[in-house]
Every structure is written in structure tokens, then in C-alpha cells.
Amino acid sequence: MIPRLRKFYLLLKKKYPDYNHQWNLWLKRRKKDKEREEIIIGAILTQQTNWKNVEKAFENLKRAKIDSLKKIFCLKIKNLEKLISPAGFYKVKARYLFNFSKFFVENYRSIKDLKKEPLFSLREKFLKIKGIGPETADSILLYALDKPIFVIDEYTRRFILKYRLFPSLKYQNLQDFFQKNLKKDFRLYQEFHALIVIAGKNKEF
DNA sequence: GTCCAGGGCCGTT
């Protein structure tokens, strides 16, 4: 029998066919380390923030040639604050970005090196960094490092709530629910979660 | 002018 959750996945997939094309391109492209680092930076900048504002912050960073965690680590915190200010909460986020960058440059040689580490050991380490909570940690693991862990965010909660798919909205409970009902595959997790976000932005729930 | 967006931390209970 097919889990109900999987039916919703297939339904969303059918409902947003033009996204399918983009998705296939995203899957095929071999991600460069720089791109993975950008995903990490974006995961922090977008905390409780509209993506439009995050894009403005990215434009500033690009203009200043700040395109890696190492460069963020070397930057003066005040300068970093100024560059990312359009993304809001800029003082805490500058600190958060610095904290993650420090963790990265001091413990790993490259993104490949980081990627080699097992999921759960990595997740625990991420969660110890100030500024990295469960959602940000899992976004980085899933989207930047291709690790099979399902991201729970506000859209995911609204999706679950609307269709009454699960009684609890607590992070761990929901994540277990998704992972128990889906094949353990980072591609599936990425695509399903992305579809939930698209549908959410589209005011479906 | 008001509301709010893909969180997380911290202090209080």
C-alpha cells in the first residue's frame, strides 16, 4: 500500500509540472563547492526572512567578492554586518555566519571533506554552533550536502496542518513522520520539500 | 502606516 504522504508528493509533482524541468536540471548539474557554500550562506540569511531581501544581501556580498565561507571568516564582523543588512537581523546573522564559517575553516579542508562525514555526527556538530537550529542544520545537510534528512519549516507545518496528515507539529515528531513514510533518498526529500515550499508560496496552505 | 517573512537564542516559569 502506498502511504498517504507519498500520494501528496505525487499530487504536488503533477500540479507543478514546469517545476519538474527545473528540478531535473538541478539534479543533473554537478554542484561546485562554491555553490554549496552559497546554499549554506543562504540557509542562515533566510531565517525568518523574505528571500527577496536575502537576494539583496547576496548582491552586496557578490559585489564585495565575498563568495566563500573562508572569506566570510576573514572579514571584519562590522563589514559583514553592513553587507548583509538588507536581509534583516543583520547583527545576529553576521555572528551566525561567522560562527559557521569558523567551524568550517578550522575543522575541514573543503566542502568535499565536510560532505564525507556521516549525517548524524555532522548534525550534532551543526546544532552546537550558535545560530544553527534544527531547520537551518537540516537545510544545510539536505540541500548543500545531499544528506537524506527531511527539513521541517513553517510551510511544511502548514501543509501538514491543512491536510491533517499528522497530529503533532513538533519538529522531531514531524521529521520522523516524513522519514518513516518516504524512501530514504536525498533527492526525494529535496524535491518533496521544495514542492511544499512552492505550493506554500502559491498560497495553497 | 501596518503587517509579515522558509528561525534561533535567551531568560522566565
Add this chain to the structure above:
DNA sequence: AACGGCCATGGA
């Protein structure tokens, strides 16, 4: 363990 206040900008 759970909850409220706080962090800040730009677009609707």
C-alpha cells in the same frame, strides 16, 4: 519542557 520577547529590513 514550554513560552514570550527579541533581533531588522524591504515589499505588499
